[in-house]
Amino acid sequence: MSKALADVLREWMPHQRWFGGKGREWADVTEEGFFLSRSEPVLSVHRVRVTYADGAVETYLVPLSWRAHPEEELSSALVGAVPARGADGADRENYAYDAMRDRDATPPWLVHLVAASTVGPMHFHPAGVAPIPEGVPGDVVSTEQSNTSLVYGQDAIFKLFRRLEPGLNPDVEIGEALRKTENPHIAPLLGYIEIDDPDGGEPATAAMLQTFVRGASDGWRLATASVRDLYAEGDLHADEVGGDFAADSERLGAATASVHADLARVLDTEPADREWFAATARAMTDRLEAALPVVPQLEEHLEGLRAVYAAVADSPEQVVRQRVHGDFHLGQVLRTATGWVVLDFEGEPARPLAERRQLDSPLRDVAGMLRSFDYAARHMLVEQPDDPQRAYRAQEWAERNRGAFCAGYSAASGIDPCGDSPLLRAFEADKAVYECVYEARNRPNWLMIPLHSLSRLTAAST
Template identity: 50%
Template sequence: MTSGPAEQVHDAVRDLVAAWLPTQRWFPGKGRQADIEVRRLTELLHSPQVTIWTARADYGDGEVETYQLPLVSRGEPVDNLEHVLLGTVETEAGNRWVYDALHDKDTTRAWLAGLVDQPAGDVRFTRYVAAEDVPVDEASLVMSGEQSNTSLVYGDAAIMKVFRRLQPGVNPDIEIGGELSRVGAHNVATLLGSVEADVDGAPTSLAMVQEFLTSATDGWVLATASVRDLMAEADLHADEAGGDFAGEAERLGGAVAQTHADLVTAFGTREATADEMVARSQAMQQRLDHALGVVGELADVADGLRAIFAAVAELEGGVTLQRIHGDLHLGQALRTVYRWVLIDFEGEPMAAIDSRREFDSPLRDVAGMLRSFEYAGHHRIADAGNDPQLAYRANEWSARNRDAFCAGYADVAGGDPRRHATLLRALEAEKAVYEAVYESRNRPTWLPIPLASLGRLAQDGDTA
């Protein structure tokens, strides 16, 4: 974006971004007042030329977030980019139309070309495979539906994730992907390359490129199709319906256990200290306190949940910590023709990178997947009101597949995760408390799903 005096372009882009940024689905600060500071970070050497800008959102309360904006300017409007037009810039050379470069197929080759050529400059390209394995000549297509980042598929060979929110340090998805590829992990996609630059003086991950699994279907789609088939059968149990998912749930459990073992090989383990377990218990209690102020229905189960969280502080020894996925659910698992593959190891995108790189119990991933099975089983009845028959079938499907997942995990790990009932129950309850807050704010008709789970967990805690 070098046409016209730099100052003219910069001032105009700043104003365009301030209006455009709050409209993007990956920007979480919608509805909040923020001062937006826009800076030119660097350029990618390609034609048309891509300029990477950063937008620093200062909310005035001490919270500051930085976002990545790859932009391209054109000397005339491009019809098929109208949906990602930020606006026009007046320069001495004439008007320039400014677009989100990730949607411009004429520019997106620049990232893969950088991985192949690895030019010297402000942007650092790291390639983990041979140059001929990078599909540099494939056209790109932006994937829809992503909440936190922007992903592009290149033909049927590669997928690039561009991190929208920038934080100093190596993104955990790159770090873990590289290490798991190095140790030959079977249940992850191969990392092809990564892109980095200095932002505010600190090395910062901008993007990563992985193999694209063309035959894959995500676990949520498969699981909910199984539930749909069951609900269509009026007189069959979950193990009798043609779309029974338990076999896949068991294989998925094995894949998660094997990936946890591969993470141990790559990063090692350590034992949690007593102080750490007390701190974890206190954090759980604090999240419950916050949630009670948002979801009044939690008051009915608060005492039981407090007992569950308090029990975590009493755990003495035997709690092994390691690198984990950190945000595992059915949508983060892809079923290919040959195997289950886990994706998106960056953890919770809005959390600080340092916290996402910390060791944690692998039971946290197990709890996340158990919650996902609960959601898959009940999603069809969330909007249907009180139908006892559908509720019975949803409960049956969820219980069957939760059990199958744990059995598959146990077969590979050598121990059933349910043996650690105190911690697993607490981690599942913590996740369900978060879900209750989210559903109350975004999908009120789905709130009964986490509330029912919390009622069950609180009762189990009282009888444990």
């Protein structure tokens, strides 16, 4: 079946949101799998190795559920029909479905976690700190892009890491470390799954299970609702509108400082030396040079950006490097009745795993959130880019909430993260350059948002 299934997967995978090789030419694809459950439906797990025409190789994890006949209610999850031979020797077809969207195929993951099973190359590691629900199906979370998650009732959320890389995923590593601190701003880790490397290398993290955060509200939705409230009030300032978000932003700053402090307490830290500052500046400059052909509009900010990055190389700042979130924005936080919860310590999924596990400055996370406030404030200007009143109010909202976040962080940590820091300015600018490339390729109408921010960030350097 392997060749036939590989051909089916070759047709199906490029259309999945989590597949990172869209638009790239495939040279070869192979798969190897094993059965995780032989009950009805049969559940198999496959490592799919994609070799691209340029020689690059990526490995993806694809769980499949199998049916003897087509299931109409699963039509949107159909992967394909695979030829097979029945026990009577007759030719027939088995129907493969995306097992993460087949509710009947979802219970075995938690059954094996509870039992701390080893199934084929897959090893299940329960954390042993809280009960893991059994006997309930998981419902797929439809908003994700890089991974696939299942919510089991109101108790647990299961994340499958689609792209496999050797080593412990930062989301598991940091989740395990922070669980021991009992930090109130994280969702406790309940367990994780590893899969052996077929070539004898370090195992890869296949999945993790966390406590599900009940009754929570997404930070991005809350922030953008506040912006809409402000736009609807033509004669009120940001601090006069009922939906003012500044108090939440201040509490979010304090929560971020708390998480950073605990990360520094339980994981490695290291003072940043001059070489680190120089290497950081070089990497930012390299990303800028690579972005210029994609976004020609960056040319007008080129001198200012180079000056911002050069200031990092010469910065006298005292920085202690530590583990950080690495991809911090309003979509990675939830507000509950008791405060903010930070999610997804996986880091930027596009970066290699080894890079995501490196020590960094907490200012990278601060910069990510400050950029997110700018996006929340200005995203509605895309519809009316020439409205000066809206532009003024967007700037007012962004400045108010950026300041509140920094005040909350400072009050909780004793460190002002948003003072006159060349490193913070450079982190923000570097993130905005990344956003420019993303918007140019995916949402050209949104390119105005990061370009506007670059005008602000480079103003003091030119």
